Every structure is written in structure tokens, then in C-alpha cells.
Amino acid sequence: MIQIFEAAKAAGRVLALLTDAKRNEVLLDLADVIENSMERILEANSRDLERMDRGNPLYDRLMLTPGRLAAIAADMRNVSRLPSPLGRILLERTLPNGLKLRRVSVPFGVIGMIYEARPNVTFDVFSLCFKSGNACVLKGGKDADCSNRAAVGLIHGVLRRHGICESSVSLLPATREATAGMLNAVGYIDLCIPRGGRKLIDFVRDTARVPVIETGAGVVNTYFDAAGDKDKGRRIICNAKTRRVSVCNALDCLIIDVSRLDDLAYLCMPLSESNVTIYADDRAYAALSGCYPEELLMHAGDDSYGTEFMDYKMAVRTVGGIDEAIAHVNRYGSGHSECIITEDRDSMDKFRMQADAACVYVNAPTSFTDGAQFGLGAEIGISTQxxxxRGPMGLEEITTYKWLIEGNGQVRDK
Known part of the structure; x- marks a missing residue:
């Protein structure tokens, strides 16, 4: 693995010298290749899917489809159209002694990515790293190994065709030893980004000797306020929960003001069409009993709150007002995305200021927390630190800067 890391380091130095036009040409070529190689990618993905139980919450994340591959290609084209994040002058000044200072954006160098059953991440990470002049070293999970290898094979083919070093992107073996190697690659990996569940993120943060940005784990809450519009709430709650249950921006807990319990059945009824199991506290259970399918209604337990379900499951918590709702969010949320549904301006402002999360929504579902939706082209992850x-990380978030100082013979006296 040291040889892989050394080659990535060398490739990163060369990538930083490519023109933005050349980077865009490669990304557009790769987008075409993805669309023209769907059968090859889907065949590899089917081998991964065969090894996973359909009931596993990760199954949906693992699955690629023609539609999802077309979206990946579209995101890659979007990335190519974005302005280059490199060479931007972030600050410029001249000191009294005549020294000229500029702070200029530059690549990190080599970015390491550790992720689970998410083969789309392979393409997304490459596109963002390549556009920002970074080499990337990928360590995917064993569940997606066939898909990841097929993806990297396509990328390498495009890089060869353009005369660019294949070590610009490397895929490590899907082993624990490879994870340990990356986390200890001091001097080679400039930044490590884990993307997966809480256990993976905690392990990387607690183990790594290289710099880490925490991303991914999403325990997401939505608070339906005393002044909430029930028709907006019904649409928002259903979309946030059922659009894709396996993603990190999916709703895990609906918090409802006690004064609106009579509307709870109306708010939740669309969820029954997707067979969403609800774990409700005693007051919410009473409000839903007889109105929500009995087989899908459960009493909430100690572990119902603070759980990222990644499934057709959702908790419901009754509170006595916005202060109690915010306290619940800050205790059980993961710092990812939180939402309030309300028509009261004071409640909006209070929630926005006090809810501790990277993304805070008013009257819109948390399903919008996504780099592509935010206009970033794609995302390398969603930072919860x-x-x-913080939040969806695009091109700017995977660059750093250096100070450039120009003098004319000045010397320091003191």
C-alpha cells in the first residue's frame, strides 16, 4: 500500500498543473463512458446485490439502476461546468513595508475516502477530486467491491486515453488492513473522509493518525409547530421519510406540538401507503390509534429516538412547545439536518438560531440536503462537524490555501 500512496502523492502534484479545460474534457468524456457502459456497470453491481439480503437497509444504497447511472453522469457534467476552485485569490493586501500578500486556493493533494455500500460515491469523489486537482485513494466496502472495481476500471481507461496517470485515483482492497493502512498513511494522505454509518465514522475519527472530516451519519428530526400548516406538513413529512429511506437525509423522528395532536393522523396517513412503521410515545400513540394501521403502529422505546433507521420506520415524539422540541433536536440529532414546519416568524427564527445542525430547514423537507441539489455539482460527503x-461538501470544501508573499529585498528588523 505504501507504493499506492506514493504513486497517488506523485499524481497529485501533476494534477495540480492540469488546466481546468483539460479536467473538464476528461470529466465530460467519462460521463459519456458511464452512459455507454451501463450494462457493464450493472452486471458488476448485480454480483454485489446477489450477496446482500434485500431486507438489509444498505441494499437500496448499493443498488445501481440505469436512472441512477444517468444521474451520476449528469452530475459529472454539472461538476465540469462549475468554476474552478483553484487559484482563487481569497485575500490580498500590501503591508506598510511593501510586502505583497495573497492567500490563494490550492488542492489538498491526496484525499482518502472510506465508504460502505455506496458505489455512486466512487464516481462522485473522483469527479470532485479531479476537478479540484486532488488525487484520491478510495477504500470501499466489500459489499460494493465488484461495482467499485468496475467504476475505477472505467475511470482508468479514460485517464489513459488522455495521457493522465492512473494513480490519480486508486482503489484499495476491501479489507480491514487497507482501512488501517489509509488511516495511518501520515505524509501521504492529506485528508481522510469517512462516509457511512455511525460505527464507521466513530472508528475512523478515533483511530486515524491523518486529518479527518466527519460526514454522513444522519439522525434527522422534523418539528411540527403549534403554528404549522397541516397540508404543507403532510407533504413535507411524507417526502422526507419515503423518498429514499436509506439515505442520510431521510426523516427519522417527527416531533409534534401537543396542541396539534388532533392533526397527527392526517399528517402521517400518507406514510401508511409505504408501510412505514411508527414508534410513537404514549400521547402520539393514543392520537394515532384507530387511525393508522394497527400492524404499523408501535409504542416507542428507549432506542426509538436518536436512531438512524435507514428503513421504512419513524419515531414520533410529543412536546409541549418549541423549547422542548429544540432540546430534543440538540440531544438526539446528529448535526446533519433538522426542520421546522410553522407559519410563525418568531418560531422560525428561534429554531434556525438554536437547532444545532449543519442544515436547518423551514417548511421544506430535509431530503434537499444534497450537494447536487445545493448546486455543488455533486458532493464528497455531508460534514456534521x-x-x-459543514454540510454538503463540494469543490471549495476540498481545497485549502497557501500564502504567497512577494517582496523586493525587504528584511525584518525585529
Whole structure:
């Protein structure tokens, strides 16, 4: 693996010298190749799917379809159309002694990515890293190994055709040893980004000797306020929960003001069409009993809150007002995305200011937390930490900067 890391480091230095036009040419070529090679990718993906139980919450994340591959290609084209994040002058000044200072955006160098059953990440990470002049070293999960290898094979073919070093993107073996190698690759990996469940992220954060940005785990809440519009709420809750249950922006817990319990059945009824199981506290259970399918209605337990279900399951918690709702969000949320449904301006402002999350929504579903939806082209992950980037990470978030100082013979006296 040291040889892989050394080659990636060397490739990163060369990538930083490519013109933006050349990077865009490669990305557009690769987008065409993805669309023209769907059968090859889907065949590899089918081998991965055969090894996974359909009931596994990761099955949907693992699955590629013609529609999803077309969306990946479209995102890659979107990335190619974005302005280059490199060479931007972030700050410029001249000191009293005549020294000219500029702070200019540059690539990190080599970005390491550890992810689970998400083969789309292979293409997304490459497109963003390549556009921003970074080499990338990928370590996917064993569940998606066939899909990832097929994807990297296509990328390498395009790079060869354009005379660019294949080590610009490397795929490590899907082993624990490879994970340990990346997390200890001091001097080679400039930044490591884990993308997966809480266990993976915690392990990487607690183990890595290289810099890490935490992403991914999403325990997402939506608060239906005393002043919430029930028709908006019904649409928002259903979309946030059922659009794709396996993704990190999916709704996990509906918090409802006690004064609106009479509307709870109306808000939740569309969920029954997708067979969503609801784990309700005692007051919410009473409000739903007889109105929501009995076989889908359960009493909430100690583990119902703070759980990322990644399934057709959702908790419901009754609160006595916005302060209690915010307290629930800040205790059980993961810092990913939170939402309030309300028509009251004071409640909107209070929730926006006090809900501790990277993305805070008013009257819109958390399903919009996505790099492509935010106009970033794609995303390398969604940062849930506060130091450095926060929320969906695109091109700007995977660049750093250097100070460029120009003098004319000045020397320092003190």
C-alpha cells in the first residue's frame, strides 16, 4: 500500500498543473463512458446485490439502476461546468513595508475516502477530486467491491486515453488492513473522509493518525409547530421519510406540538401507503390509534429516538412547545439536518438560531440536503462537524490555501 500512496502523492502534484479545460474534457468524456457502459456497470453491481439480503437497509444504497447511472453522469457534467476552485485569490493586501500578500486556493493533494455500500460515491469523489486537482485513494466496502472495481476500471481507461496517470485515483482492497493502512498513511494522505454509518465514522475519527472530516451519519428530526400548516406538513413529512429511506437525509423522528395532536393522523396517513412503521410515545400513540394501521403502529422505546433507521420506520415524539422540541433536536440529532414546519416568524427564527445542525430547514423537507441539489455539482460527503467545512461538501470544501508573499529585498528588523 505504501507504493499506492506514493504513486497517488506523485499524481497529485501533476494534477495540480492540469488546466481546468483539460479536467473538464476528461470529466465530460467519462460521463459519456458511464452512459455507454451501463450494462457493464450493472452486471458488476448485480454480483454485489446477489450477496446482500434485500431486507438489509444498505441494499437500496448499493443498488445501481440505469436512472441512477444517468444521474451520476449528469452530475459529472454539472461538476465540469462549475468554476474552478483553484487559484482563487481569497485575500490580498500590501503591508506598510511593501510586502505583497495573497492567500490563494490550492488542492489538498491526496484525499482518502472510506465508504460502505455506496458505489455512486466512487464516481462522485473522483469527479470532485479531479476537478479540484486532488488525487484520491478510495477504500470501499466489500459489499460494493465488484461495482467499485468496475467504476475505477472505467475511470482508468479514460485517464489513459488522455495521457493522465492512473494513480490519480486508486482503489484499495476491501479489507480491514487497507482501512488501517489509509488511516495511518501520515505524509501521504492529506485528508481522510469517512462516509457511512455511525460505527464507521466513530472508528475512523478515533483511530486515524491523518486529518479527518466527519460526514454522513444522519439522525434527522422534523418539528411540527403549534403554528404549522397541516397540508404543507403532510407533504413535507411524507417526502422526507419515503423518498429514499436509506439515505442520510431521510426523516427519522417527527416531533409534534401537543396542541396539534388532533392533526397527527392526517399528517402521517400518507406514510401508511409505504408501510412505514411508527414508534410513537404514549400521547402520539393514543392520537394515532384507530387511525393508522394497527400492524404499523408501535409504542416507542428507549432506542426509538436518536436512531438512524435507514428503513421504512419513524419515531414520533410529543412536546409541549418549541423549547422542548429544540432540546430534543440538540440531544438526539446528529448535526446533519433538522426542520421546522410553522407559519410563525418568531418560531422560525428561534429554531434556525438554536437547532444545532449543519442544515436547518423551514417548511421544506430535509431530503434537499444534497450537494447536487445545493448546486455543488455533486458532493464528497455531508460534514456534521463544526471545525472546517459543514454540510454538503463540494469543490471549495476540498481545497485549502497557501500564502504567497512577494517582496523586493525587504528584511525584518525585529
Amino acid at each position: 463544526k471545525l472546517g467545512p
